[in-house]
Amino acid sequence: MYQPIVDLHDGTLVGVEALSRGAPGPLESAAALFAAGRAAGTPADLDEACLRSALRGAAQSSAAVTLFVNVEPATLSALGPRRLTALADAVAEHVRVVVEVTERDLLERAAEVVRGVQVLRDLGWGVALDDAGAEPKGLALMPFLRPDVIKLDLALVRGHTTLLTAAVVNAVRAEAERSGAILLAEGIESEQHLDRALAMGARLGQGWMFGRPGPLPTDGMSALSVPSARARGAGPVEVPRTPFAVLAATSTAQRAAEPLVASMTRQLERQALLLDEQTVVLANFQDAQAMTPATRRRYESLASLSALTAVTGAGMPDEPAPGVHGTALEADDPLTGQWVVIVVSPHFAAALVARDVTSRDDDGGDRPTGPDAQPGRRLEYLLTYDRQRVLDAAGLMLQRVRPTSGAAAAPSPVARGTPAQDAVRVPPADLPDLLLRAIATASNGIVIADALLPDVPLVYANAAFLDLTGYSEEEVLGRNCRFLQGPATDPSQVQPIRRRILAGRDVHAVLLNYRRGGSTFWNELHISPVTNPAGEITHFIGNQLDVTSRIERERRTAYLAHHDELTMLPNRSHVLEHLELELRRARRSGTCVAALMVDLDDFKTINDRFGHAAGDSALTWAARRLRSAVRAGDLLGRLGGDEFLVVLAGLPPAGGRREGPARGPSAEETVRRVREHLHAALDAPFELPDATVRLRASSGAALFPLDAGEAAELIARADAAMYRHKTGSRQQASPNG
Incomplete structure (x- = not known):
C-alpha cells in the first residue's frame, strides 16, 4: 500500500510512502507483522522483504516516482553494504528512493546508524529522519545523519503547543536552515492540523486529509527532487583519521600548559550542562586512569542531562560512570594519543582537541600518561566553534562508540531514615554560629544543601521554610529539595534549574510546589553556589518565598484581558x-x-x-x-x-x-x-x-x-x-x- 505525500502550498502530489501490510489474518497490521518478525528473530529479513516489495511495486509506474520507505535503525547495520547494494541495483531508473530512519532507538547504535546512512548516500538514495519529536533525545543525532527530509511526528501536528514542542520545532528548523532539509508533517487530517504543520515550517504533508493508503497513485505526480548524494562508484572520500587532524587541517595549534587546557575542558563541560536534552557529549581520555572521582562526577551529571555522553580511551570500561557509555580503544588506535572533548546540540557546537608536544604525528607518537601527567606538562591544542568542523571531528569519535544496551538508570535519591540521611542531619560545623542564628530567624524560607554528597541533600532548613512547607526538620533533612515538586510542577522549568545548579550557576525561578498536606503554592527560588577557598562548590543556599497571591493576581489579569x-x-x-x-x-x-x-x-x-x-x-x-x-x-x-x-x-x-x-x-x-x-x-x-x-x-x-x-x-x-x-x-x- 502507498500513501500520498503532497506539497502543502499547492496540493501537488510529489511522492508516496510505502506502508507494509501482512496477508489477511492476525498478521495483517504492520504492528502485528513486525512484532512477529522480532519474536522470530528475523526483523532485518522482514525489513528487507518489505523494502524489496515496495521497490517492485513502484517500478510498475510508467512515470517518475519518489518513494519513501521505512527502515529500522538496527536493520541498516544488519543488512550491510552488500545487501543494500543488491537492493539498489534492482531499483528502476525512474524510481527515486528516500529511506526513512526512525528517530526511536537511534542512540542505542549511534555509530552503526551513522555508517549505515553513509552507505545509503553512497548508493545515491535520499535519507529521511522519521518521527522527529517522538523521542526528543533522538534529535541529537540529526546533525550527524544530515537528513534530506525531516518528518515531524504526528503528535507535534495534533497535540497542544508546549515548551517541549517548541524545543523540538526549534531544533528541527535550525537543522533545516543549515542543511536545506525539507520538513514533512505526518498525520494531517483537518484544517487545524494543516495550520499547525504550516506554522512549523512544513513544506510537505501526508495524512488522511490528502488520501488514505491504497494502490500506487502516480497520476499527476511531480516527483520530489531530493538532494543528490555522492555518485555511486566514486570511491570513498579521504578523511583525516583523528579529530586533531581535522582541526589542524585549517588551523594552527596553540601551545599551553596542562592547567589551561584542563580549565578550557571543564568550561566546555559546564557549557554542555546548560544546554538541552538533545545534546551529544563525546570525549577521549588518553588513559582510563584520567577518569578521577571528580571527573566521574562531572560526566555522570552530563549523562543525566544529555541525549548521549560517550567517552573513549585506552582501557576505558563500558560504563566509567553511571549513564556514561564507555569504549576501550585498541592499542594502535591513533586517537589514544589525543585529549578530546566535543559538545554538539541543535544550537551549539564546540570541540577542543589536544596532544602532548612530544607527539610526532596524528598516528600516535609518544604516548602521554593522561591529563594528570607530571608537572610542567605542555600540550598543543585546537579549539573551534565552527559547526561543520566540530561535526567532522565528532563523526570520527562517534564511529568508535560501541553499541549500548540503553541508558543506565538514574541513581536513586537518598531514602529517608537511612544512615546517609542521619549523617547530614547536623548542620555543618564550619558554618559560623552567627550565620546560623541570622538565617534561623529570617522571614524567608532558607535551606542549605551539600553539593559534595550524592543527590545534593538538604543539611539545613530554617523555621520559615518548615512553616512554608508544613514539613518537620526530620522529614526534610537528607532529602533533595525536589520532594516539593508534584504532578502540576512544570518539568520544563525544573530542567533548567537542575542544569544551572550542576553548572555552578545562580538560579532564579518560580515553581509550583506542594506542601506536606498536598496543597500547592508558587515558590520564588533564589539558589546560589557556595565555594571553598580552592573554588570548589561545596554547598548551595536556597532562598524561598511564597508568591502565590502575586501569581494568581497576574493570572487573573491575563485572563480578564480576554474574558x-x-x-x-x-x-x-x-x-x-x-x-x-x-x-x-x-x-x-x-x-x-x-x-x-x-x-x-x-x-x-x-x-x-x-x-x-x-x-x-x-x-x-x-x-x-x-x-x-x-x-x-x-x-x-x-x-x-x-x-x-x-x-x-x-x-x-x-x-x-x-x-x-x-x-x-x-x-x-x-x-x-x-x-x-x-x-x-x-x-x-x-x-x-x-x-x-x-x-x-x-x-x-x-x-x-x-x-x-x-x-x-x-x-x-x-x-x-x-x-x-x-x-x-x-x-x-x-x-x-
Missing part, C-alpha cells in the same frame, strides 16, 4: 480575534463561517424592577444556558450589555451540503438548528429572590462569504438580521399586530 468578568465568556476583543482567524481559514479551505447575534429582549425591565444585582444574575444565568446550547468547537462570547455573539466555523459552502463520508446539513440548516437550540435554552424560568421571570431573546445570523467578506461587515449584517427578528416579534406580540 468578560461577569459571565466569564470570551470578551469582545477575544471573540472578534477568533472570528478573523476563522475567516482566514475559510478563505483558504472554501468553507463557510456564520456570525450569530443574540440579544436579550426587554432586559432593561429586569434592571428597573429588581435592581442591577438581579440583572447581573440574569446575565450570568443566560450565559450558562447559551453556553450549554453551543456546539463543541464553536465560540460564544459577550460583546457587551445583553448582546452575545456565536461564531460557527467549518460549515459547508453556502447553498450546498457536505458530500462523502462527512455528509451533513447545509450551512443555512446548521445555523437554523443552532438558533433553535439557543432560544430553547433560554425558554426556562429564572428564579429571583422575590419573583420568577422568563428571558426572551432575538437572534440574527450572517454567512461568510454569502452575506459579507469581512468580520466587521459580517457582524453588522448579523446585527441587522437580529433587529429585524426583534421587530417582527414585537409586532406579533402587539394586539394590533
Whole structure:
C-alpha cells in the first residue's frame, strides 16, 4: 500500500510512502507483522522483504516516482553494504528512493546508524529522519545523519503547543536552515492540523486529509527532487583519521600548559550542562586512569542531562560512570594519543582537541600518561566553534562508540531514615554560629544543601521554610529539595534549574510546589553556589518565598484581558480575534463561517424592577444556558450589555451540503438548528429572590462569504438580521399586530 505525500502550498502530489501490510489474518497490521518478525528473530529479513516489495511495486509506474520507505535503525547495520547494494541495483531508473530512519532507538547504535546512512548516500538514495519529536533525545543525532527530509511526528501536528514542542520545532528548523532539509508533517487530517504543520515550517504533508493508503497513485505526480548524494562508484572520500587532524587541517595549534587546557575542558563541560536534552557529549581520555572521582562526577551529571555522553580511551570500561557509555580503544588506535572533548546540540557546537608536544604525528607518537601527567606538562591544542568542523571531528569519535544496551538508570535519591540521611542531619560545623542564628530567624524560607554528597541533600532548613512547607526538620533533612515538586510542577522549568545548579550557576525561578498536606503554592527560588577557598562548590543556599497571591493576581489579569468578568465568556476583543482567524481559514479551505447575534429582549425591565444585582444574575444565568446550547468547537462570547455573539466555523459552502463520508446539513440548516437550540435554552424560568421571570431573546445570523467578506461587515449584517427578528416579534406580540 502507498500513501500520498503532497506539497502543502499547492496540493501537488510529489511522492508516496510505502506502508507494509501482512496477508489477511492476525498478521495483517504492520504492528502485528513486525512484532512477529522480532519474536522470530528475523526483523532485518522482514525489513528487507518489505523494502524489496515496495521497490517492485513502484517500478510498475510508467512515470517518475519518489518513494519513501521505512527502515529500522538496527536493520541498516544488519543488512550491510552488500545487501543494500543488491537492493539498489534492482531499483528502476525512474524510481527515486528516500529511506526513512526512525528517530526511536537511534542512540542505542549511534555509530552503526551513522555508517549505515553513509552507505545509503553512497548508493545515491535520499535519507529521511522519521518521527522527529517522538523521542526528543533522538534529535541529537540529526546533525550527524544530515537528513534530506525531516518528518515531524504526528503528535507535534495534533497535540497542544508546549515548551517541549517548541524545543523540538526549534531544533528541527535550525537543522533545516543549515542543511536545506525539507520538513514533512505526518498525520494531517483537518484544517487545524494543516495550520499547525504550516506554522512549523512544513513544506510537505501526508495524512488522511490528502488520501488514505491504497494502490500506487502516480497520476499527476511531480516527483520530489531530493538532494543528490555522492555518485555511486566514486570511491570513498579521504578523511583525516583523528579529530586533531581535522582541526589542524585549517588551523594552527596553540601551545599551553596542562592547567589551561584542563580549565578550557571543564568550561566546555559546564557549557554542555546548560544546554538541552538533545545534546551529544563525546570525549577521549588518553588513559582510563584520567577518569578521577571528580571527573566521574562531572560526566555522570552530563549523562543525566544529555541525549548521549560517550567517552573513549585506552582501557576505558563500558560504563566509567553511571549513564556514561564507555569504549576501550585498541592499542594502535591513533586517537589514544589525543585529549578530546566535543559538545554538539541543535544550537551549539564546540570541540577542543589536544596532544602532548612530544607527539610526532596524528598516528600516535609518544604516548602521554593522561591529563594528570607530571608537572610542567605542555600540550598543543585546537579549539573551534565552527559547526561543520566540530561535526567532522565528532563523526570520527562517534564511529568508535560501541553499541549500548540503553541508558543506565538514574541513581536513586537518598531514602529517608537511612544512615546517609542521619549523617547530614547536623548542620555543618564550619558554618559560623552567627550565620546560623541570622538565617534561623529570617522571614524567608532558607535551606542549605551539600553539593559534595550524592543527590545534593538538604543539611539545613530554617523555621520559615518548615512553616512554608508544613514539613518537620526530620522529614526534610537528607532529602533533595525536589520532594516539593508534584504532578502540576512544570518539568520544563525544573530542567533548567537542575542544569544551572550542576553548572555552578545562580538560579532564579518560580515553581509550583506542594506542601506536606498536598496543597500547592508558587515558590520564588533564589539558589546560589557556595565555594571553598580552592573554588570548589561545596554547598548551595536556597532562598524561598511564597508568591502565590502575586501569581494568581497576574493570572487573573491575563485572563480578564480576554474574558468578560461577569459571565466569564470570551470578551469582545477575544471573540472578534477568533472570528478573523476563522475567516482566514475559510478563505483558504472554501468553507463557510456564520456570525450569530443574540440579544436579550426587554432586559432593561429586569434592571428597573429588581435592581442591577438581579440583572447581573440574569446575565450570568443566560450565559450558562447559551453556553450549554453551543456546539463543541464553536465560540460564544459577550460583546457587551445583553448582546452575545456565536461564531460557527467549518460549515459547508453556502447553498450546498457536505458530500462523502462527512455528509451533513447545509450551512443555512446548521445555523437554523443552532438558533433553535439557543432560544430553547433560554425558554426556562429564572428564579429571583422575590419573583420568577422568563428571558426572551432575538437572534440574527450572517454567512461568510454569502452575506459579507469581512468580520466587521459580517457582524453588522448579523446585527441587522437580529433587529429585524426583534421587530417582527414585537409586532406579533402587539394586539394590533
